[in-house]
Amino acid sequence: MKKITLKLFRYNPETDTKPHYDTYKLEVEPTDRVLDLLEKVKGYEDGTLSFRRSCAHGVCGSCAMRVNGENKLACKTLIQDIKSSKITVEPILGMPVLKDMIVDMEPFFDNYKKVMPYFINDDPKPEKEHIQSIEEQERFDDTAKCILCGACTTSCPSFWANDEYVGPAAIVNAHRFIFDSRDQGAAERLQILNDQFGVYRCRTIFNCTLACPREIEITKAIGEVKKAIATGSLD
Amino acid sequence: MKTHQFEVVVVGAGGAGLMAGLYASKSASTAVISKLYPARSHTGAAQGGIGAALGNLEEDRPEWHTYDTVKGSDYLADQDAVEFMCKEAPGIVYELEHMGLPFSRTDEGKIAQRFFGGHTNNETTKPVKRTCYAADRTGHMILQTLYQQSIKNKVQFYDEFQVLDIIKTDEGIAGIVALEIATGEMHVFHAKSIIMATGGWGRVWEITSNAFAYTGDGVAIALRHGIPAQDMEFFQFHPTGIYKMGILITEGVRGEGGILLNGKGERFMEKEGNAPNVKELASRDVVSRAMYQEMKQGNGVDGERYLYLDVTPETVNKYAALDGRTRPDGTPYVVTGEEILGKLPDIIDFCETYLGVNPVTDPMPVQPTAHYGMGGIPTDNYGRVVVDKDRKEIMPGLYAVGENGCVSVHGSNRLGSNSLLDLVVFGKFSGIEAANHAKNSEYIPLPENPTEYAEQQLDALRNADGDERLSEIGREMKEVMFEHVGVFRVEEGMKEALEKIRELKVRFKNIKIDDKGKQFNMDLLNAWELSNLLDIAEVTTAAALNRKESRGGHARNDYQERDDENWMKHTLAWLEEDGVRLDYKDVVFTKFEPKKRVY
Amino acid sequence: MALNRKVGFFKGLKYKGGGPMWAWVLHRTSGLAMVVFVGLHIIAGFLTQQFGSEAGIAINTIYENDIFQLVIFFLVIFHAVNGLRVVILDLITPLLEYQREAIWLEWLIIMALYSLVIFSVLHDVMMG
Amino acid sequence: MTSRKVAKRGFNLDYVMWLFMRLSALAMYAVGLTGLTAALVMGARTQTDLSTLVRWTFFQNPSHVFSSDIVVLDNFINQFWQIMQITMVFFGVTHGLNGLRIVVEDFMGSTIWRTLWRGFIFFAWIFITLVAIYVVLAS
Numbered sequence A: 001m002k003k004i005t006l007k008l009f010r011y012n013p014e015t016d017t018k019p020h021y022d023t024y025k026l027e028v029e030p031t032d033r034v035l036d037l038l039e040k041v042k043g044y045e046d047g048t049l050s051f052r053r054s055c056a057h058g059v060c061g062s063c064a065m066r067v068n069g070e071n072k073l074a075c076k077t078l079i080q081d082i083k084s085s086k087i088t089v090e091p092i093l094g095m096p097v098l099k100d101m102i103v104d105m106e107p108f109f110d111n112y113k114k115v116m117p118y119f120i121n122d123d124p125k126p127e128k129e130h131i132q133s134i135e136e137q138e139r140f141d142d143t144a145k146c147i148l149c150g151a152c153t154t155s156c157p158s159f160w161a162n163d164e165y166v167g168p169a170a171i172v173n174a175h176r177f178i179f180d181s182r183d184q185g186a187a188e189r190l191q192i193l194n195d196q197f198g199v200y201r202c203r204t205i206f207n208c209t210l211a212c213p214r215e216i217e218i219t220k221a222i223g224e225v226k227k228a229i230a231t232g233s234l235d
Numbered sequence B: 001m002k003t004h005q006f007e008v009v010v011v012g013a014g015g016a017g018l019m020a021g022l023y024a025s026k027s028a029s030t031a032v033i034s035k036l037y038p039a040r041s042h043t044g045a046a047q048g049g050i051g052a053a054l055g056n057l058e059e060d061r062p063e064w065h066t067y068d069t070v071k072g073s074d075y076l077a078d079q080d081a082v083e084f085m086c087k088e089a090p091g092i093v094y095e096l097e098h099m100g101l102p103f104s105r106t107d108e109g110k111i112a113q114r115f116f117g118g119h120t121n122n123e124t125t126k127p128v129k130r131t132c133y134a135a136d137r138t139g140h141m142i143l144q145t146l147y148q149q150s151i152k153n154k155v156q157f158y159d160e161f162q163v164l165d166i167i168k169t170d171e172g173i174a175g176i177v178a179l180e181i182a183t184g185e186m187h188v189f190h191a192k193s194i195i196m197a198t199g200g201w202g203r204v205w206e207i208t209s210n211a212f213a214y215t216g217d218g219v220a221i222a223l224r225h226g227i228p229a230q231d232m233e234f235f236q237f238h239p240t241g242i243y244k245m246g247i248l249i250t251e252g253v254r255g256e257g258g259i260l261l262n263g264k265g266e267r268f269m270e271k272e273g274n275a276p277n278v279k280e281l282a283s284r285d286v287v288s289r290a291m292y293q294e295m296k297q298g299n300g301v302d303g304e305r306y307l308y309l310d311v312t313p314e315t316v317n318k319y320a321a322l323d324g325r326t327r328p329d330g331t332p333y334v335v336t337g338e339e340i341l342g343k344l345p346d347i348i349d350f351c352e353t354y355l356g357v358n359p360v361t362d363p364m365p366v367q368p369t370a371h372y373g374m375g376g377i378p379t380d381n382y383g384r385v386v387v388d389k390d391r392k393e394i395m396p397g398l399y400a401v402g403e404n405g406c407v408s409v410h411g412s413n414r415l416g417s418n419s420l421l422d423l424v425v426f427g428k429f430s431g432i433e434a435a436n437h438a439k440n441s442e443y444i445p446l447p448e449n450p451t452e453y454a455e456q457q458l459d460a461l462r463n464a465d466g467d468e469r470l471s472e473i474g475r476e477m478k479e480v481m482f483e484h485v486g487v488f489r490v491e492e493g494m495k496e497a498l499e500k501i502r503e504l505k506v507r508f509k510n511i512k513i514d515d516k517g518k519q520f521n522m523d524l525l526n527a528w529e530l531s532n533l534l535d536i537a538e539v540t541t542a543a544a545l546n547r548k549e550s551r552g553g554h555a556r557n558d559y560q561e562r563d564d565e566n567w568m569k570h571t572l573a574w575l576e577e578d579g580v581r582l583d584y585k586d587v588v589f590t591k592f593e594p595k596k597r598v599y
Numbered sequence C: 001m002a003l004n005r006k007v008g009f010f011k012g013l014k015y016k017g018g019g020p021m022w023a024w025v026l027h028r029t030s031g032l033a034m035v036v037f038v039g040l041h042i043i044a045g046f047l048t049q050q051f052g053s054e055a056g057i058a059i060n061t062i063y064e065n066d067i068f069q070l071v072i073f074f075l076v077i078f079h080a081v082n083g084l085r086v087v088i089l090d091l092i093t094p095l096l097e098y099q100r101e102a103i104w105l106e107w108l109i110i111m112a113l114y115s116l117v118i119f120s121v122l123h124d125v126m127m128g
Numbered sequence D: 001m002t003s004r005k006v007a008k009r010g011f012n013l014d015y016v017m018w019l020f021m022r023l024s025a026l027a028m029y030a031v032g033l034t035g036l037t038a039a040l041v042m043g044a045r046t047q048t049d050l051s052t053l054v055r056w057t058f059f060q061n062p063s064h065v066f067s068s069d070i071v072v073l074d075n076f077i078n079q080f081w082q083i084m085q086i087t088m089v090f091f092g093v094t095h096g097l098n099g100l101r102i103v104v105e106d107f108m109g110s111t112i113w114r115t116l117w118r119g120f121i122f123f124a125w126i127f128i129t130l131v132a133i134y135v136v137l138a139s
């Protein structure tokens, strides 16, 4: 058992005009997740606390939040991995806050949808599977891991500065298809990303890569997309 | 209140809901309604893979798959449905691949396949590589792929809308009522066909691999409308959940050669009475029970309630040599740490994050975890809800697929990798069927006040100003269910549990809801979800109490044998004012006579 | 009502992004500082040269100040070295994997160069 | 792995400027290092102070370093160094002002202020470049 102070961002649109912070003192196990603490507060202290969660083990992407100033999945952050005994939890930046930790994810999904995030191949379907070598599959394996949690885009200073930027998550998902040897939509996607608010808004700041709970090499993926636009080659 | 009209409304955007939505939207106006963003659905948590007899690595046939599934189900599955599913399997896996699903590949560039418990070559009875996978995130890839295709095909989504009720008038199903979570506003979806695909209810139990959102909404809503739930006593406990947390360690780990060891370092699965033939690759109920027995005999690690799952190369290679295991080309099976890392990246990540253990160098502490509901809303092969015991009476316009439906292809125990298959196969056919139905029928007029019942429920909760804490009731339910309606069951325990559930239901009327607002009132919705869990817990316990035999996921200490004479039948349970009413329906047999199940 | 999504500069600075984010912030600041510095310098030179303007001389006198020099040298060195890191990482994508190492290396180089500067400036000050 | 090609994309200011920022950075390194080496070779090694050395590095103009101790200024008074100076000025000023444009556009939506800033930056660019070139050629 360990004593910690939990400081939570609170905002209720129906009663508050501006946000404030609430502080709770809790006894926790070192192996508890930040999500467990939120559940504890919600369950036993204040039922109005609102946040999204579902899978509780870092695969659904519901619970991206700022934990001690850094984007994390609340369900993938253990107390023992946080150095300080004071834990501050706030909503992710750059999206409108709707209530407590809940932000409006629509702008995020709108950007995602802009890059045509779906498989395109108009050839007649083969009788069985398309043949794809192990190496060809590994080419986009990293970016196919994305769970659309939004931690990357909302940690990107370029996105904070200009929210018209499609953001790293959208580029990651474009990358997943651009470099899929079975896909035929690469040219169109690159066209979309070669835009004022496309891939060149990325300033190689790396916050995204550091924030990604799936450990996707986002900046590298963005770099590869930039290179594909510049050279016209997908290798 | 807002009203929308769609020919087909799909409730739930997991694998089953998305597949149904995709197919329905080809010919009918379709809306997919989900309380989570589609990409958050729990299908994304599925790890190991999807079963289909492609035979990419060794000989395999859909008939073998059928037999294995029937055997795995302890002969309780309806064999016509199983045959149908296993025959469709290869085609549908190719279809997923054509949608862009990034499967792992064989050296030849085909879809890779791995071992999974209970899948065998029927001629040699050796395990067969039948489970198609994308590393250890097959479910994630299926969910993403289907969501992507839905975007491509412009399927209409209503994200973060919680469905609270189906509108059932004397004439039939007229639509559903949903709450827009962001605003607290009620929406009525007037529809000709409703497809329920709301997933499972593992949150009834304390240790579970299931998401917070797995609260059995679909089944509970159906129960409240006098629709029975089938085979609810059969709930699968997966052998390998992370100790205390329940997070799943895929069966794929054992498929890749992982070994279960007890506190003394013994490989207990090879003991007589467990599974001397296929050992770790026996079907899940068998392994879970063996583990439970080990722990009960004090063979847990350090006397605690967990065992080791060991996939370190030394252990894997040692036992692979003892078993004489070979690669497809006949060379001995030898793995390296690299290879394990490549095939199970997420598992390794989970273990490092939550346990601080690296599976490539250390064994993982595991215990059985509540995983999958074999039961659900009874349906036929086209997802149509069948409400009577003679399979005659279907409820026009109502469909159920995925984990909340019960076709039944899993009987009393599901084979690993058969659920993802179930989702896409039956999702597809119910989507087609629902659209057909819509084309050939008229809208049933909405009643005067369609949201009345849903609103009553919510208001009752909102205004409940008692002193019971939601979280406390939930905790007590989960504890008693895990203790007494878990891996092993006995009469007294289940009676105690049933009593407890009923007591909790009474106490539930006296809860206190802190949040009185409209927007994102998760407090209120969690209360509503808990009421669903309580209903399901009651039905499960009542059904289990009545089934006086051991079969598949339902193992009783007081009736240890399978009793085909009296119990080769599906349970149907109705939730009524004064408790649960039970009845039974026959199992469909085609080819396979019940045999004793040995692995 | 939802809260405004705008993330102001200072709110953004509170994000714990680590080395690369601070490098970016400094890069930006130093870049802007140099624009002002070089811009004024050119104009000052022009004024002095063409019109013998007092203002031009005044501006250039500020530049002679030791403290000012220490600051501007830091900014220039940082901008140049960090800029080189960014250029290399951007143009040779596979190197992006080594970004953590790149940050270390960058600071090593900056420190080395900057100590030369400090040494030189102090030396000048001492020697009068 | 099969090699796949896609047509090169059309003109996009942000892409061009992105590339320009990087190339001009490299160009400035090239000019700067040449200037520095030359200054050191030609005597600055022993005779001059730091800020003068930096002036030689970035802008090798005799009038820019009126107090220089470098004895043989003549070596710097030729067309080669004039071209070097103009290159430096062009790249430096364009790089810097485009940097300013990027920063401004990051923090400013498509309002009238953005247009005004763009105009201001454009004229500043023309003005400073011309002035600097004049200084180079006139001295």
Ligand SMILES: Cc1cc2nc3c(=O)[nH]c(=O)nc-3n(C[C@H](O)[C@H](O)[C@H](O)COP(=O)(O)OP(=O)(O)OC[C@H]3O[C@@H](n4cnc5c(N)ncnc54)[C@H](O)[C@@H]3O)c2cc1C
Residues within 6 Å of the ligand: B011, B012, B013, B014, B015, B016, B017, B033, B034, B035, B036, B037, B038, B040, B041, B042, B043, B044, B045, B046, B047, B048, B049, B050, B051, B138, B139, B161, B162, B163, B164, B197, B198, B199, B200, B209, B210, B211, B213, B217, B218, B248, B250, B371, B372, B401, B402, B403, B404, B416, B417, B418, B419, B420, B421, B423
């Ligand atoms: C950890 C784990 C690993 C697994 N691994 C495998 C595997 O390897 N192979 C295999 O075959 N199977 C596996 N399974 C089983 C399988 O993944 C699930 O049974 C299956 O994904 C269920 O899919 P579904 O579409 O029915 O439900 P889900 O994908 O969970 O979707 C449920 C949907 O319903 C929505 N919903 C629920 N309630 C409401 C409501 N009231 N109103 C509106 N919407 C609602 C949710 O938002 C969600 O979109 C695994 C399961 C788990 C938990």
Ligand code: HEM
Residues within 6 Å of the ligand: A203, C027, C028, C030, C031, C032, C034, C035, C038, C079, C080, C081, C082, C083, C084, C086, C087, D018, D021, D022, D025, D026, D028, D029, D092, D093, D095, D096, D097, D098, D099, D100, D102, D103
């Ligand atoms: C060797 C010298 C220099 C190098 C290597 C260099 C490198 C760079 C690089 C790589 C960028 C990145 C732009 C981006 O992220 O898109 C940049 C931006 C910038 N540079 Fe330089 N630069 C140098 C000199 C200068 C000079 C002399 C000035 C000023 C006159 C200047 C002003 C700027 C500004 C204002 C920015 C924009 C900052 C931003 O976008 O955040 N730079 N520089």
Ligand code: SF4
Residues within 6 Å of the ligand: A145, A146, A147, A148, A149, A150, A151, A152, A153, A168, A169, A172, A211, A212, A213, A214, A215, A216, A218
């Ligand atoms: S790339 Fe990573 S951080 Fe970004 S949305 Fe995907 S999973 Fe989340």
Ligand code: F3S
Residues within 6 Å of the ligand: A155, A156, A157, A158, A159, A167, A168, A201, A202, A203, A204, A205, A206, A207, A208, A209, A218, A219, A222
């Ligand atoms: S943080 Fe932003 S600027 Fe690029 S490297 Fe990541 S997208």
Ligand code: FES
Residues within 6 Å of the ligand: A052, A053, A054, A055, A056, A057, A058, A059, A060, A061, A062, A063, A064, A073, A074, A075, A076
């Ligand atoms: S709850 Fe699913 S990612 Fe945290």
